[in-house]
Amino acid sequence: MRDSLRGSREISDDKLVEQACFGDGRAFGILVRRHHASAYRVALSITRQEDIAQDVVQDAFIKAFRALGGFRGDSSFRTWMMTVTANEARATLRKRGRWSESSIEDVGTLESRAPDPAEQAVERKESERARKMLDTLPEKQRLAISARIDEGLSFREIGTLIGSSEGAARVNYFHGIRRLRELME
Amino acid sequence: MNGIDCAKVRDCLPDFESGRIENHESVTIESHLLSCEDCQSELELIQMLRDGSPAVPVLLADQIENAVSSSRRPWNRSRWGPSVWGLPAAAVVVALVVGVGVSRDRSEVIQDVVFDFGVDADPGELWLSDDSFLAGDLWIENLSNETLMELLVELEGEGAAR
Ligand SMILES: [Zn+2]
Numbered sequence: 595m596r597d598s599l600r601g602s603r604e605i606s607d608d609k610l611v612e613q614a615c616f617g618d619g620r621a622f623g624i625l626v627r628r629h630h631a632s633a634y635r636v637a638l639s640i641t642r643q644e645d646i647a648q649d650v651v652q653d654a655f656i657k658a659f660r661a662l663g664g665f666r667g668d669s670s671f672r673t674w675m676m677t678v679t680a681n682e683a684r685a686t687l688r689k690r691g692r693w694s695e696s697s698i699e700d701v702g703t704l705e706s707r708a709p710d711p712a713e714q715a716v717e718r719k720e721s722e723r724a725r726k727m728l729d730t731l732p733e734k735q736r737l738a739i740s741a742r743i744d745e746g747l748s749f750r751e752i753g754t755l756i757g758s759s760e761g762a763a764r765v766n767y768f769h770g771i772r773r774l775r776e777l778m779e
Numbered sequence: 780m781n782g783i784d785c786a787k788v789r790d791c792l793p794d795f796e797s798g799r800i801e802n803h804e805s806v807t808i809e810s811h812l813l814s815c816e817d818c819q820s821e822l823e824l825i826q827m828l829r830d831g832s833p834a835v836p837v838l839l840a841d842q843i844e845n846a847v848s849s850s851r852r853p854w855n856r857s858r859w860g861p862s863v864w865g866l867p868a869a870a871v872v873v874a875l876v877v878g879v880g881v882s883r884d885r886s887e888v889i890q891d892v893v894f895d896f897g898v899d900a901d902p903g904e905l906w907l908s909d910d911s912f913l914a915g916d917l918w919i920e921n922l923s924n925e926t927l928m929e930l931l932v933e934l935e936g937e938g939a940a941r
Binding site: 651722725746771774775 | 789793794796797799820821824825827828829830831832833835836839840842843844846847848850851
């Protein structure tokens, strides 16, 4: 795979999408390598469980590959892929009867793993605590924050991702940030 | 406050923090941060969040690639390759070619399979294009009746699994 990636940096996503549309699996492979991390973080932001997030990303890429002809280039491939993943994550949670728009209350429905001492020590770190707090926010707020901070998406792109306007994306982001600052005090 | 207000600074903080910002803007924000504790505190939160950004499983990309390629492997004889394109095309053609020779029940199964794919698909998607259909057609022509029957059984399984 490393060989096939050599020189792939110069090829634009648009070009790769075009090649993948014509059945070029290698082109799609490069797209997977470029964007799977962003897609995974979106899935994790919504599902809040690593194993489910991995399944979601996998299914999202399979569906994206099938639906590549429907990608019109209105947004970047990355934003489109993140949106496909977000939809897949919501559908998966809905199927499992776990999807909910509520906030702090539904944190209690998360599966809790047995904490081990090492893990607890790591969690004491402030950054871990901040991420845990992020998980307690409503979905649109945590998705907006993750997309803005982890992925560097613009508010317009975040609007596409959460299915709202640019203004609403901004409100979700800042409302979430304000809430996090309160929680972290 | 230092030629830029807090709202504008906070808009840019994630880009500033990750170095995705022009030099001159960076200087303006830095000087604002020196005198604004509130924005400084928000920057610290953003840094914390980024430091705690979840690690991506090392083998995830490989897993995805494998999943995508195995979702197309058994049917990749057409120009388009993937089974997800070949299957509905093949199903339609099987229904047309051998529909008379098989029982009514089996035809209905095939129709179900085709319909099932139709629901998932956007009419504009490439995998339902004429070309994909033709590729399936040519391939089906060379199959024996026995192989076609096996294919029907397999399609039935695929349909049931969905
Ligand atoms: Zn300020």
